Amino acid sequence: MEFRIQTTALLPEEDRHALEAPSCGGYVSFEGWVRDHNEGQQVLKLEYQAYEQLATREGTRILDEAAARFPIENAVCVHRVGELEIGDLAVWVGVSSGHRDEAFRACRFIIDEVKQRVPIWKKEYYVSGDSGWVNCEACATPGHSHG
Amino acid sequence: MEFRIQTTALLPEEDRHALEAPSCGGYVSFEGWVRDHNEGQQVLKLEYQAYEQLATREGTRILDEAAARFPIENAVCVHRVGELEIGDLAVWVGVSSGHRDEAFRACRFIIDEVKQRVPIWKKEYYVSGDSGWVNCEACATPGHSHG
Amino acid sequence: MKTLAIEYFAIFRDHAGTDKETLHTEADTPADLFAELSVRHGFPELQTVKVAINDEFGDWNTQLNEGDSVVFIPPVAGG
């Protein structure tokens, strides 16, 4: 079980080895790629920032929760930060288990929770020349609450 | 969209490239590994056989159905046949799409349908010395129907 | 009498002792043919068997024609 933030290119082929076990019949992986568009805007590139200490803690908690919920063998998640180009791999999740059902469910659970809970931020740079922090620019409202 | 049967080792890293597209933000893959046990028996190795012409047709139909059901970009499935050892990769499914939800759903749909519909068979060789065709030995019943 | 090309897979191949044979038979349908071959090769009784005619899934009661290729499909187990 490992959650990691790194600035260099992700190498799923290498991290996958940690998941192999003779008792495992199923392996499911998710890769998040940098897409050339988002919500109607043409995207040029992305910048990811992470609050590394807390991101690693919260990411590890998510993997532990996945292992408690689903009878999986192992799970690893690696998130890249820094400047990424279109097509680059931003996040990788790999899960191995005896049977496929739990590998699918755990992999989905992990990426969903990572996107919701782990302190990592994404700034999109658009073809138009604009840029913005995803979920921060659009959701700015006058009557806000931070409580 | 490609379904393929092959006798040589699967190389997901290579087949993955066919799925890459700048419009894709999500990629989900499933790998079926040869497990060291099944239904209480210790497995030594496996032998897969395929009825290649019909397997390729039916597999391709499944990929087409997945693309009709889910808004995915692309999907590939490769199944290996012949003698496989514990830990070997028997089947790989890769799906790319704009968002992750459809990639997860389509990948799951494809592997579930492949296991149910594609004429591929698996013979397990056990540590005990026994061997048997999965789903064929156990389900043999006196009052059968082949209609 | 017609001539058919039969191909065997998995448990049927093990029982037939061959992967294919050319057969001269009076069988009109895949159901007839399967009954004939079950006796000859001692096929086990299986819960569901499907049939393919000329490399496409077919019906047990369809009319077989001269030169057809026939494959009996025991329960599959890919993945």
Place this chain on the structure above:
Amino acid sequence: MKTLAIEYFAIFRDHAGTDKETLHTEADTPADLFAELSVRHGFPELQTVKVAINDEFGDWNTQLNEGDSVVFIPPVAGG
């Protein structure tokens, strides 16, 4: 007066113009501190902001202590 270590990320970093600063403040709670810094740096109004104290999620109304490190967490967008 206490001394706190503040680290900024994402949109708060852009507005603060720095990734960290050491602050002498009268603020008793993260809520007080956020109000103070929002004025000073002109933070945008965001739907939900969380706070971390000493690298763990914390409460807006907890008592801040001398030497605490504080991070305000705008809406996340990993993946």
